[in-house]
Amino acid sequence: MAEPQGPGILWPVLGAFLVGGFLLSLAVGPMGLSEGWVVMRLRLPRALLAVLAGSSLAASGCVLQSILRNELATPYTLGISAGAALAAGALIVSNLVVSSLALVATGTLGALVAVAVVYLLARRGSGSAGVRLLLAGITVNLVGASILMLFEYFSPASRLVEIVRWLMGSLAAVDTTVPVFLLLFVVPGMAIVLANTGTLNQLASGETVAASRGVTVGRKRNVLLIASALLAGGSVGAIGPVGFVGLVVPHIMRKLVGGDYRRLVPASAVAGMVALLLADSIARIVISPAELPIGVVMSLVGGPFFLFLLLRSGRY
Amino acid sequence: MPEILEVSDVSLGYGGDAVLREVDLSLDRGDICGIIGPNGAGKTSLIKAILDLDVWWDGNISISGKANDTLSRTERARLVSYVPQSYSQGAELTVEESVLLGRYPHRRSWSRDSGEDLEIAARCMRATDTWRLRSRLYTRLSGGEKRLVLIASALAQQPVLLLLDEPAAALDFRHQVELWLLLNRLASEGLTILLSTHEIGIASGFLTKIMVLAESRCVASGRPDQVLRSDLLSEVFGLGLSVEKHSGGSYVVLPRME
Numbered sequence: 390m391a392e393p394q395g396p397g398i399l400w401p402v403l404g405a406f407l408v409g410g411f412l413l414s415l416a417v418g419p420m421g422l423s424e425g426w427v428v429m430r431l432r433l434p435r436a437l438l439a440v441l442a443g444s445s446l447a448a449s450g451c452v453l454q455s456i457l458r459n460e461l462a463t464p465y466t467l468g469i470s471a472g473a474a475l476a477a478g479a480l481i482v483s484n485l486v487v488s489s490l491a492l493v494a495t496g497t498l499g500a501l502v503a504v505a506v507v508y509l510l511a512r513r514g515s516g517s518a519g520v521r522l523l524l525a526g527i528t529v530n531l532v533g534a535s536i537l538m539l540f541e542y543f544s545p546a547s548r549l550v551e552i553v554r555w556l557m558g559s560l561a562a563v564d565t566t567v568p569v570f571l572l573l574f575v576v577p578g579m580a581i582v583l584a585n586t587g588t589l590n591q592l593a594s595g596e597t598v599a600a601s602r603g604v605t606v607g608r609k610r611n612v613l614l615i616a617s618a619l620l621a622g623g624s625v626g627a628i629g630p631v632g633f634v635g636l637v638v639p640h641i642m643r644k645l646v647g648g649d650y651r652r653l654v655p656a657s658a659v660a661g662m663v664a665l666l667l668a669d670s671i672a673r674i675v676i677s678p679a680e681l682p683i684g685v686v687m688s689l690v691g692g693p694f695f696l697f698l699l700l701r702s703g704r705y
Numbered sequence: 706m707p708e709i710l711e712v713s714d715v716s717l718g719y720g721g722d723a724v725l726r727e728v729d730l731s732l733d734r735g736d737i738c739g740i741i742g743p744n745g746a747g748k749t750s751l752i753k754a755i756l757d758l759d760v761w762w763d764g765n766i767s768i769s770g771k772a773n774d775t776l777s778r779t780e781r782a783r784l785v786s787y788v789p790q791s792y793s794q795g796a797e798l799t800v801e802e803s804v805l806l807g808r809y810p811h812r813r814s815w816s817r818d819s820g821e822d823l824e825i826a827a828r829c830m831r832a833t834d835t836w837r838l839r840s841r842l843y844t845r846l847s848g849g850e851k852r853l854v855l856i857a858s859a860l861a862q863q864p865v866l867l868l869l870d871e872p873a874a875a876l877d878f879r880h881q882v883e884l885w886l887l888l889n890r891l892a893s894e895g896l897t898i899l900l901s902t903h904e905i906g907i908a909s910g911f912l913t914k915i916m917v918l919a920e921s922r923c924v925a926s927g928r929p930d931q932v933l934r935s936d937l938l939s940e941v942f943g944l945g946l947s948v949e950k951h952s953g954g955s956y957v958v959l960p961r962m963e
Binding site: 454455458459583584585586587588590591592593594595597598600601602603604605643647648649650651653 | 756758759778779781782783785786787789792793794795796797798799802806807809810812813814815816817862
């Protein structure tokens with residue numbers, strides 16, 4: 390791999406992709422741009438959702454990769470997707486008639502509870518805190534997925550379809566309430582992460598070295614875990630467990646801007662917006678006027694692309 | 706003027722067990738002190754107590770006249786820096802970026818590197834002969850080069866006291882000599898250095914003080930000529946050792962083959 394150069398032209402390119410992706414997202418669909426209400430009521434909330442969730446998942450991935458000192462960590466490593474899926478699945482199975490916002494809020498709550506459980510499980514024990522978090526996250530993911538499978542097993546077919554649809558992810562916001570709801574999580578979460586990008590560099594260096602350079606490791610790690618959980622938990626609640634953004638985007642940006650989190654986090658956040666805007670546009674174009682689930686598009690496009698990058702870098 | 710490091714009547718350990726008891730040590734500006742002793746004697750633990758990390762400690766430790774238990778992490782990091790024995794960098798950074806990590810206690814977490822930060826990092830890289838490596842990735846360096854970059858990063862903290870945990874371990878002979886010459890030069894410029902080491906022979910030519918730890922205590926401390934005695938070292942390491950002074954000022958420590 391060539392040594393990463395300074396960002397240089399990267400910011401203008403990312404900015405152009407963001408604007409282009411946003412406009413594309415507003416333009417794509419069976420009805421033309423002339424239908425103003427479609428653009429304002431349906432596509433704008435959708436594009437905003439892509440921007441908020443994409444940046445959140447990518448930034449959250451960066452945080453987890455630093456704290457766990459593992460480039461393959463994702464926001465879902467902490468059981469976030471399992472928690473959200475379990476909570477949303479439980480609500481769907483319960484047969485209660487609820488608004489889409491209630492489903493979003495329930496998913497988010499489930500994600501945050503899962504992170505809390507992972508944190509409590511990892512609090513005690515010997516060895517590195519990162520490894521304990523990783524093991525606790527894997528356990529919560531497995532147990533959560535198994536309980537969800539039980540729900541699915543005993544659900545009537547109509548509910549089963551709904552759960553499966555939810556798991557595939559969607560950006561189809563009915564109105565602006567979901568993006569506004571997500572903002573409640575993104576603003577504090579992103580503010581905390583961006584204010585601590587230098588600390589992420591230190592935490593990636595390991596606990597002892599970070600502490601010797603002045604980091605209050607335990608406190609900073611907890612604050613960043615909470616921020617990461619807010620970002621990813623809110624996003625998963627809002628759009629479902631869309632994979633790969635939190636893993637692939639930071640990975641690609643690392644090749645372009647280097648490993649310094651002061652550059653990596655903002656670059657990944659913008660690239661995450663672009664990734665979701667493009668994936669959602671593809672999801673709406675391929676079988677128009679119907680649309681593909683965004684989770685499927687993201688994994689189908691992101692998976693092989695990630696594999697290509699790994700093979701090309703010769704690291705695996 | 707206060708001593709740079711004052712350790713008096715310090716006991717320390719993990720959990721309920723004390724690893725070291727009633728240790729005293731005082732270091733002046735420009736001292737290079739080596740902590741020697743068998744594995745598990747508490748060498749690293751003493752360094753950790755000065756860093757207030759991982760171990761509990763009782764007694765008094767002061768750094769530049771400031772009580773260690775009253776210092777915040779940031780305040781301590783501006784006085785003391787640390788080079789671990791082993792270190793794997795989680796983020797993929799260039800040498801220059803790695804050295805700049807040492808500026809953390811002097812700036813806000815998110816802020817960019819200032820002109821002063823870059824200037825200090827450049828000075829530290831030149832001092833450690835790593836300037837030529839500045840745009841290489843840290844992960845691609847040899848073991849000896851990595852050790853020098855870590856020292857440059859520790860120097861970028863602008864400490865008064867540099868702690869190193871077995872700095873010469875796993876280095877070839879040339880890199881060991883270069884490392885000791887570097888530490889000697891840094892000390893002559895006024896930096897105080899405390900390190901743990903097993904390379905007693907080569908280190909003895911550069912150390913101004915030696916502290917010998919064994920069986921949870923400091924069994925001897927002083928100048929190399931006061932401490933490096935065959936009877937003392939044989940007892941500490943549980944092995945017959947012969948100690949001879951070399952004409953260059955270093956000591957040769959060899960096991961007696963009987």
